[in-house]
Amino acid sequence: MNNDNKKWYSLNLKKSPKVDSCGCGNDSGSCSGEKTKDGYDQVMNVSMGRRAAFKKITAGFLIGAGAVSSSCSVVSGDENKEKSGIEWEEYFKGNYKLMTDKEKEETVNRLTRSYELRTGEKINMTSKDAEKDVLFGYAFNISKCQGYMDCVNACVEENNQDRATEMQYIRIHEMEDGKGFNFEESDDNYYHEVPAEGHFYMGTQCFHCDNPPCVEVCPVQATWKEKDGIVVIDYDWCVGCRYCMAACPYDGRRFNWKTPEVPEQEVNKKQHYLGNRLRKKGVMEKCTFCIQRSREGQNPACVEACPTGARTFGNLLDPKSNIRWILENKKVFRLKEDLGTEPKFWYYMD
Amino acid sequence: MKTLKVFGNLIKDGFLEVTHGSKAYHVWMAVLSFIMLVGMYSYSIQLEEGLSATGMTDRVSWGLYISNFTFLVGVAAAAVMLVLPAYVLKNIDFKQAVLIGEGLAVAALCMCLVFVIADMGGPARLWHMIPVIGVFNFPNSMLTWDVLVLNGYLFINITIPMYILIMRYQGKTPNPKIYIPGVFLSVFWAVGIHMVTAFLYQGLQARPFWNNALLGPRFLASAFAAGPALIIIVLAIIRKFTAFKIPDTTIKKISMIVTVAAQINLIMLVSELFKEFYAPTHHSISAVYLFFGLEGKTALLPWIWTSISLNVVATIVLTFHKLRSNLNILYVVCGMLFIAIWIEKGFGLIVPGFIPGPWGKIAEYTPTLVEISVTLGIWAMGAFIFTILAKTGIAVELGQLVYKKKN
Ligand code: SF4
Ligand code: SF4
Numbered sequence: 001m002n003n004d005n006k007k008w009y010s011l012n013l014k015k016s017p018k019v020d021s022c023g024c025g026n027d028s029g030s031c032s033g034e035k036t037k038d039g040y041d042q043v044m045n046v047s048m049g050r051r052a053a054f055k056k057i058t059a060g061f062l063i064g065a066g067a068v069s070s071s072c073s074v075v076s077g078d079e080n081k082e083k084s085g086i087e088w089e090e091y092f093k094g095n096y097k098l099m100t101d102k103e104k105e106e107t108v109n110r111l112t113r114s115y116e117l118r119t120g121e122k123i124n125m126t127s128k129d130a131e132k133d134v135l136f137g138y139a140f141n142i143s144k145c146q147g148y149m150d151c152v153n154a155c156v157e158e159n160n161q162d163r164a165t166e167m168q169y170i171r172i173h174e175m176e177d178g179k180g181f182n183f184e185e186s187d188d189n190y191y192h193e194v195p196a197e198g199h200f201y202m203g204t205q206c207f208h209c210d211n212p213p214c215v216e217v218c219p220v221q222a223t224w225k226e227k228d229g230i231v232v233i234d235y236d237w238c239v240g241c242r243y244c245m246a247a248c249p250y251d252g253r254r255f256n257w258k259t260p261e262v263p264e265q266e267v268n269k270k271q272h273y274l275g276n277r278l279r280k281k282g283v284m285e286k287c288t289f290c291i292q293r294s295r296e297g298q299n300p301a302c303v304e305a306c307p308t309g310a311r312t313f314g315n316l317l318d319p320k321s322n323i324r325w326i327l328e329n330k331k332v333f334r335l336k337e338d339l340g341t342e343p344k345f346w347y348y349m350d
Numbered sequence: 351m352k353t354l355k356v357f358g359n360l361i362k363d364g365f366l367e368v369t370h371g372s373k374a375y376h377v378w379m380a381v382l383s384f385i386m387l388v389g390m391y392s393y394s395i396q397l398e399e400g401l402s403a404t405g406m407t408d409r410v411s412w413g414l415y416i417s418n419f420t421f422l423v424g425v426a427a428a429a430v431m432l433v434l435p436a437y438v439l440k441n442i443d444f445k446q447a448v449l450i451g452e453g454l455a456v457a458a459l460c461m462c463l464v465f466v467i468a469d470m471g472g473p474a475r476l477w478h479m480i481p482v483i484g485v486f487n488f489p490n491s492m493l494t495w496d497v498l499v500l501n502g503y504l505f506i507n508i509t510i511p512m513y514i515l516i517m518r519y520q521g522k523t524p525n526p527k528i529y530i531p532g533v534f535l536s537v538f539w540a541v542g543i544h545m546v547t548a549f550l551y552q553g554l555q556a557r558p559f560w561n562n563a564l565l566g567p568r569f570l571a572s573a574f575a576a577g578p579a580l581i582i583i584v585l586a587i588i589r590k591f592t593a594f595k596i597p598d599t600t601i602k603k604i605s606m607i608v609t610v611a612a613q614i615n616l617i618m619l620v621s622e623l624f625k626e627f628y629a630p631t632h633h634s635i636s637a638v639y640l641f642f643g644l645e646g647k648t649a650l651l652p653w654i655w656t657s658i659s660l661n662v663v664a665t666i667v668l669t670f671h672k673l674r675s676n677l678n679i680l681y682v683v684c685g686m687l688f689i690a691i692w693i694e695k696g697f698g699l700i701v702p703g704f705i706p707g708p709w710g711k712i713a714e715y716t717p718t719l720v721e722i723s724v725t726l727g728i729w730a731m732g733a734f735i736f737t738i739l740a741k742t743g744i745a746v747e748l749g750q751l752v753y754k755k756k757n
Contacts, residue, residue, distance in 0.1 A: 054477070054483045091474075095478070095484075095485050098485070165402075171709065173709065183709045183710040184635075184706065184710035185710070186709070186710070188709060188711065204709065213554070213555060213556060216490050216491065217490075217491050217492065217493065217553075217554075218487055218491055219479055219486070219487050219491045219493040219494045219497070220478045220479050220484060220485050220486070220487060221485045221487045222478070236475075237475070237478055237485075238471075238472065238475075239470055239471065239472045239473075239475045239476055239478055239479065240401075240470050240471015240472040240475075241466075241469070241470055241471070241493065242411045242412065242469075242471070243491070243493055245408070245411045246411060246412060246551075246554055246556070246557065246703070246704075247554050247556055248556055248708070249555060249556035249708055250556075250708055251707055251708040251709055251711075253408075254408055255401075255408055255411060255471065256400070256471070257400055257401045257402035257406070257407070257408075258399060258400040258401075258402035259400060281400035281401075281471070282400055282401065282470070282471025282472040283471060283472060284471075339555045339556070340555070341555075
């Protein structure tokens with residue numbers, strides 16, 4: 001296969017920045033900035049107008065049916081009115097991927113405001129776009145990991161995951177020495193002191209595939225790959241069909257089977273629209289390489305929390321980054337490479 | 351304008367027709383309504399609590415709903431295959447079976463669509479899928495293909511019988527030049543909905559149990575056994591309870607279709623089993639789970655072995671012409687085959703796709719009461735729709751329901 005046709009990331013780093021990662025046809029910067037409209041955009045832009053019409057029609061219909069009496073009733077207080085106004089706008093907003101910068105800002109403002117109305121607390125949410133010439137990748141040192149699971153805990157706290165069902169993005173597999181990478185016999189749910197004698201450990205999570213099958217199958221494009229290689233989900237656009245979950249070969253996705261619960265004092269208030277903002281029931285979520293941190297130049301929480309230094313994160317396009325050094329000097333491998341998903345998550349040993 | 355008026359009258363007369371009937375009919379409809387109400391109540395619980403009210407988890411993320419959806423797509427497709435011999439071979443008595451078959455297809459499709467909606471985490475956000483106001487990920491997502499073909503199929507299967515009925519209602523003969531092209535289209539379409547639904551699963555490299563080239567063809571074969579088998583049973587019931595005449599030859603001809611399809615299905619089953627167990631690879635592990643259980647987890651064993659035994663026995667009985675022409679035996683065998691394929695193409699297909707999980711985790715799935723009653727409710731809804739369609743259709747065909755010109 002010649003390199004121009006390749007849909008996925010390969011180690012030939014001189015060519016790879018050309019990968020068109022979010023499917024919006026715009027190679028530079030944000031998906032929604034100024035650009036010449038292709039056919040797709042023209043259709044989609046028109047659709048925003050049509051959605052407004054749809055909204056009006058539905059509104060008329062619902063008011064007629066008395067279904068939204070609270071939002072137009074005179075007796076309810078201003079705050080209630082504002083709240084239902086926000087809910088209304090939120091329900092009819094479009095897919096984040098296709099929003100203009102202004103629309104992104106508006107929805108972020110609405111979400112921040114609605115959180116304030118509900119709890120009296122302020123959150124700090126951004127919609128920061130991918131930086132130029134950045135492609136994130138991750139490397140995992142199997143020799144170093146001792147199975148402490150500090151990464152798992154840090155991840156849960158950082159990303160506001162549901163505490164009630166103990167949702168975890170990262171799974172640490174305990175494997176027996178001498179049996180190789182035998183996932184079938186490994187245990188990803190252990191409760192004993194680590195490191196256990198005669199065992200080694202290996203972590204899995206969403207691998208942010210460069211050719212992600214989960215993205216292809218989504219019927220509403222609620223999940224996609226950003227320019228910096230992070231595979232994200234628009235929690236407000238997802239309809240909860242779980243097709244992406246069936247399509248992921250790495251058990252990378254988690255579903256909100258019920259309304260997620262995070263105690264107010266534990267909520268991480270530094271949020272990103274595509275990252276750790278609070279989710280609702282019936283939507284998909286997963287690791288985002290801590291997009292709220294990584295886009296600010298920080299390491300993801302798991303990397304920071306790991307006491308053994310088994311985890312390395314960085315920009316694959318930066319020749320001086322640690323991750324590049326590992327890829328060039330260690331004997332790295334990836335899991336289930338035969339599936340052609342091209343994970344941006346490598347394993348290696350010392 | 352005139353057609354509209356006729357149509358309005360048909361609806362009015364049809365309404366009168368379906369609200370009047372024998373005692374047995376009223377009891378039947380009352381029971382169905384009751385089950386539907388229980389199902390709706392259970393669904394309201396599910397809406398309130400979220401899908402955690404079902405037995406599905408992150409490990410097995412599709413369950414009873416998607417299983418039934420898959421199976422019913424098959425029934426819907428197969429019902430229409432009867433159309434072909436009826437219109438092409440000019441076999442008159444087949445035509446009544448066809449009307450019933452198309453009614454069945456419509457009912458099955460309605461159930462399919464409701465099953466998919468019941469499975470959604472955010473049914474209120476379903477408008478996101480409507481092209482133009484939402485985003486329709488066509489052609490990348492097979493699910494969007496499925497939405498298109500299923501709705502298209504529903505449309506075809508409503509318009510054709512509608513045309514025929516409206517003509518009959520007015521005492522005219524339907525013009526074959528108008529409906530035959532539609533009939534042909536629907537036959538091709540039937541194959542299409544089937545293949546597309548199979549591709550939904552077949553295209554996932556993550557799930558080796560589904561990612562197998564035989565899935566589509568096997569879908570076809572099993573559906574062409576189960577669908578007509580159901581039609582035979584329905585025809586038997588209609589024959590018993592209404593004045594609608596269905597000659598023995600019609601039922602026997604349909605049983606031919608069932609037989610051939612069941613035989614082909616069995617051959618494919620053998621081929622699949624051979625591949626999985628002669629030279630087992632890592633990818634055979636889901637099949638091992640399905641047929642023999644893994645690490646003491648054996649929830650599906652009784653089901654799949656029931657299915658296989660029913661399947662084999664039914665196919666053998668059908669193969670013998672003597673046995674097959676005994677109508678009482680035929681009805682029993684058709685029932686067996688229907689249940690066998692419901693298990694095999696339902697949760698026998700969907701659930702093992704998730705077990706073991708991508709990292710070898712074996713977590714079993716057991717549907718909850720809520721899930722089961724929603725499922726029963728949807729089946730009752732299907733039966734309800736079908737009864738209404740069939741009753742009106744039969745009354746028109748029998749000439750009991752005629753358009754009266756008011757002057
Ligand atoms: S690991 Fe799974 S969820 Fe993550 S990008 Fe790859 S296919 Fe998608
Ligand atoms: S669950 Fe959500 S993100 Fe996943 S395929 Fe369905 S709509 Fe898309």
